[in-house]
Amino acid sequence: MGKRGGTWMAAWLALGAMLAAGAQAGVQSDPVHDGAPAAAPLLVLHGGAGVERGSLAAAEEAAARQALARALQAGHAVLREGGAALDAVTAAIAVLEDAPEFNAGRGAVFTHDGHNELDAAIMDGASGRAGAIAGVRRVRNPIRLARAVMEASPHVMLAGEGAEAFAAARGIELVDPSWFRTDKRWRQLQQARAREQGQAATAPAHPYFGTVGAVALDARGGLAAGTSTGGMTNKRWGRIGDSPIIGAGTWADARCAVSGTGWGEYYIRAAAAHEICARVRLAGQPLVQAAAEVINRDIPAAGGNGGAIALGADGSIALPFNTGGMYRGWIGADGVPHVAVFDEPLPLP
Numbered sequence: 501m502g503k504r505g506g507t508w509m510a511a512w513l514a515l516g517a518m519l520a521a522g523a524q525a526g527v528q529s530d531p532v533h534d535g536a537p538a539a540a541p542l543l544v545l546h547g548g549a550g551v552e553r554g555s556l557a558a559a560e561e562a563a564a565r566q567a568l569a570r571a572l573q574a575g576h577a578v579l580r581e582g583g584a585a586l587d588a589v590t591a592a593i594a595v596l597e598d599a600p601e602f603n604a605g606r607g608a609v610f611t612h613d614g615h616n617e618l619d620a621a622i623m624d625g626a627s628g629r630a631g632a633i634a635g636v637r638r639v640r641n642p643i644r645l646a647r648a649v650m651e652a653s654p655h656v657m658l659a660g661e662g663a664e665a666f667a668a669a670r671g672i673e674l675v676d677p678s679w680f681r682t683d684k685r686w687r688q689l690q691q692a693r694a695r696e697q698g699q700a701a702t703a704p705a706h707p708y709f710g711t712v713g714a715v716a717l718d719a720r721g722g723l724a725a726g727t728s729t730g731g732m733t734n735k736r737w738g739r740i741g742d743s744p745i746i747g748a749g750t751w752a753d754a755r756c757a758v759s760g761t762g763w764g765e766y767y768i769r770a771a772a773a774h775e776i777c778a779r780v781r782l783a784g785q786p787l788v789q790a791a792a793e794v795i796n797r798d799i800p801a802a803g804g805n806g807g808a809i810a811l812g813a814d815g816s817i818a819l820p821f822n823t824g825g826m827y828r829g830w831i832g833a834d835g836v837p838h839v840a841v842f843d844e845p846l847p848l849p
Contacts, residue, residue: 539721540833541579542849544817545571545592545714547602547827549761549807553842555824560601565839567599568829572837575716580835585716585724585757586624586647593620593643593726596712600682602827603710605641608680608730610689616680617731619744620646621657625723625752632657632744636664637680640673643728646744648672657744685733692734711743713759715752715811723813725750725757725773732764742767747774755813756780756787761826762806766799776810787811791818817848 547568556564575592579585597605608616620642621632631650634657639645648670649658658666667674711729718724727750729743741764742749748768749760756777760767767773772794779790791810799805800822807821809828819828829839832849840846 539717539719539813540815540849541576541588541719542717542811542815542817542830542832543572543575543579543588543592543714544716544809544811544819544830545575545596545712545828546759546761546807546809546819547596547712548604548710549805549821549823549826550710551827551841552824556841561841564599564601564827565841567596567601568827568839569837571595571599571714572829572831572839573835575714576831576835576837579716579718582719584720585718585722586622588716588718589622589714589724589726590643590647592714592716593712593728594641597641597643597728600684602712603685603730604712604728605730606680607682607685609685609710609733611731612689612693612734612736614689616677616685617735617738618642618680618729619731619740620726620728621744621746621750622646622650622726623724623746623750623752623757624650625725625754625757628753630656630746630750632746632750633663634659634740634744635738636660636667637677638664638674639667640675640679643726645670645672646726646728656746659740660738680730685730688733696734711749711761713743713750713761713809715757715759715809717757717811717813717815721813723752723754723757723811725752725759727759727761729761741765742772747771749773751777753777753781756810758791758808758810760795760806760808761821762795762799762808762823763804766802766804767806769802770794770798772799772808776808780812787814787816788818792820795820796822815849819846 575588578588600607623630713727751773758773825842
């Protein structure tokens with residue numbers, strides 16, 4: 501074999517012995533996270549942009565802040581136990597869907613015909629898997645159905661009656677449509693109808709804001725994003741916004757997770773959520789810069805507005821918005837929820 505060949509053979513034999521010893525000792529290799537330090541778990545959420553100072557009674561604002569804190573704590577409970585980002589996002593959004601203060605689930609706005617039509621999406625950054633639903637009227641927690649579409653169907657998006665049939669088949673809770681009705685949202689529809697007919701020019705507008713969403717980073721470094729909405733007050737013809745469209749209102753990959761809130765048509769045209777993460781991944785932009793440029797420059801330049809939450813694999817957080825306020829908050833390893841509504845300080849980790 502020769503001296504050189506013998507040396508290479510000895511090296512290969514030594515390497516094989518090391519690997520065998522490791523296997524006997526129970527050592528396992530994770531191709532994604534092996535050797536990487538554990539991430540500090542983080543959860544960031546929003547309850548929708550567009551809220552204006554003076555538009556909320558003190559009791560309403562307090563209730564919204566409390567609901568945000570409960571949602572953060574629900575997601576943190578998952579992360580604290582070593583759970584996946586996907587589970588934390590689902591848990592947090594389900595709390596907001598059950599809170600009537602937000603335009604999602606129980607607090608959803610009404611269509612022109614007096615119905616509540618719900619949309620949601622969820623995406624796992626590590627695998628690229630995603631699920632979405634649109635135009636459902638009887639699903640108590642749309643985010644859970646979106647998760648089921650991702651995990652238990654060969655599809656990414658289901659809509660309307662078909663989505664509800666799938667929900668029934670998977671044991672997802674269905675409720676009577678009256679579950680979603682709130683007096684506040686019904687009044688907003690009447691105001692929108694009157695304004696549309698020219699009968700109340702001074703009636704307040706509530707056209708397209710709302711939506712809830714969450715992004716999470718788990719201890720293994722995995723990211724996930726989810727968004728849920730009741731859509732646009734007085735919408736017609738089965739209109740679908742950006743929230744359930746993967747890449748528009750919801751996106752997660754290995755480096756970045758985003759959930760948007762605002763005028764959905766502009767988020768769709770800009771592929772806003774994906775655009776933020778693409779700038780991080782391909783252009784090397786810091787997350788805060790990428791999110792600010794898309795939300796506070798590109799969207800308004802096209803004629804839209806709104807906000808977003810974004811979370812990086814490095815733990816960086818961005819919460820840009822260009823409206824009077826955006827329900828938002830975050831929670832870290834210490835389990836203390838941090839919440840804001842208007843243009844107020846929100847210290848970040």
